[in-house]
Amino acid sequence: MKAVRFDTFGTPHEVAHAVDVAEPGAPAAGEVLVEVEAFPINPVDLLTIAGRYATRPTLPAVPGAEALGRVMAIGAGVTHVAPGDRVLMMGRENWVQHKILPAHEAIPARVVADPLQLAMLKVNPPTAKLMLEKFRALQSGDWVIQNAANSGVGTCLIALAKVRGLHTVNVVRREELVTPLQARGADVVVVDGPDLADRVRAASDGAAIGLAIDAVAGDATGRLAECLSPGGTVVNYGLLSGEPCRIGPGEVVFRGITLTGFWLVKALGAMSAVTIIALYADLASRVADGTLRVAVEATYPIDDIQAALAHAGREGRNGKILVTPNGPLGGR
Numbered sequence: 001m002k003a004v005r006f007d008t009f010g011t012p013h014e015v016a017h018a019v020d021v022a023e024p025g026a027p028a029a030g031e032v033l034v035e036v037e038a039f040p041i042n043p044v045d046l047l048t049i050a051g052r053y054a055t056r057p058t059l060p061a062v063p064g065a066e067a068l069g070r071v072m073a074i075g076a077g078v079t080h081v082a083p084g085d086r087v088l089m090m091g092r093e094n095w096v097q098h099k100i101l102p103a104h105e106a107i108p109a110r111v112v113a114d115p116l117q118l119a120m121l122k123v124n125p126p127t128a129k130l131m132l133e134k135f136r137a138l139q140s141g142d143w144v145i146q147n148a149a150n151s152g153v154g155t156c157l158i159a160l161a162k163v164r165g166l167h168t169v170n171v172v173r174r175e176e177l178v179t180p181l182q183a184r185g186a187d188v189v190v191v192d193g194p195d196l197a198d199r200v201r202a203a204s205d206g207a208a209i210g211l212a213i214d215a216v217a218g219d220a221t222g223r224l225a226e227c228l229s230p231g232g233t234v235v236n237y238g239l240l241s242g243e244p245c246r247i248g249p250g251e252v253v254f255r256g257i258t259l260t261g262f263w264l265v266k267a268l269g270a271m272s273a274v275t276i277i278a279l280y281a282d283l284a285s286r287v288a289d290g291t292l293r294v295a296v297e298a299t300y301p302i303d304d305i306q307a308a309l310a311h312a313g314r315e316g317r318n319g320k321i322l323v324t325p326n327g328p329l330g331g332r
Helices: 043-050 115-119 124-134 152-163 175-183 196-203 219-227 249-253 264-269 273-288 302-312
Strands: 002-006 016-020 031-040 068-074 086-089 098-102 106-108 143-146 167-172 188-191 209-214 233-236 258-261 296-300 320-323
Touching: 002 302, 016 302, 031 086, 031 115, 043 302, 068 098, 068 115, 086 098, 086 115, 106 273, 115 273, 124 152, 124 264, 124 273, 143 152, 152 167, 152 273, 167 175, 167 196, 167 219, 175 188, 188 196, 196 219, 209 219, 219 233, 219 249, 296 302, 302 320
Parallel strands: 143 167, 143 209, 167 188, 209 233, 233 258, 296 320
Antiparallel strands: 002 016, 031 068, 031 098, 031 320, 068 086, 086 106
């Protein structure tokens, strides 16, 4: 079977390749064998291959933060999934055609929905949902601001905020992104810049904003902080700029702005198995009813992983890049 592997850290589309590896065999007790139907290429995958993520795998390594699988066989004692079920693959190293999982890493996705959308369910939707819930007691009518609003997390946050009656200010880097995000339900969309706070206040009629979601870091963190009401919270979950978060001391000392971080791995690690299954069941239902939908720009076969990685790393994309390692999903 095929797997994606990298033997050294570096530019993802240069160092990662599709290689032939042994089939995994039959599942043992407490294990599940899956066929991988689709996996997205996320920023965390690109950072991992480049050696710039918080944790560096032992080389050679197989990347893959998330994927959707179809159960092929189960080992003794596995009762929560059965052959034929679609499952979210909760471990890593998912960029393969077939894989054996510990049973607890196979979360059922028992909804009728686009499998490409389900393949993107593990990371971005719960990141958006939990950041909206964990840091502020938000009520219907409250405002939230985020940057990288056209990202996978950003579009999920817009949709989930709207369901809760929250208003969103959405910061982007290009003017052409404004109208598409407004069509998704964004209340305010502004292009980032040094006068961001003044333009946000004008566009939101001076609304009090207590929560900022930051995927960029660097000076962008400080610009979000300036948009907040006194006592507000900035939650950083990404480093698209590649720079440390920077907030001026006046924001922290005199206006009481707090900077904290969010990492989905840590958040899920603090949850029980029952809570995790319930979280993903709720999010899967949001995919099925159309609330959560991420634009897909292209899909690739696993043998074209280098082209897929190069595409995923381009500036100016308008959707996610996914790989269907066992062939197209039409009719599945």
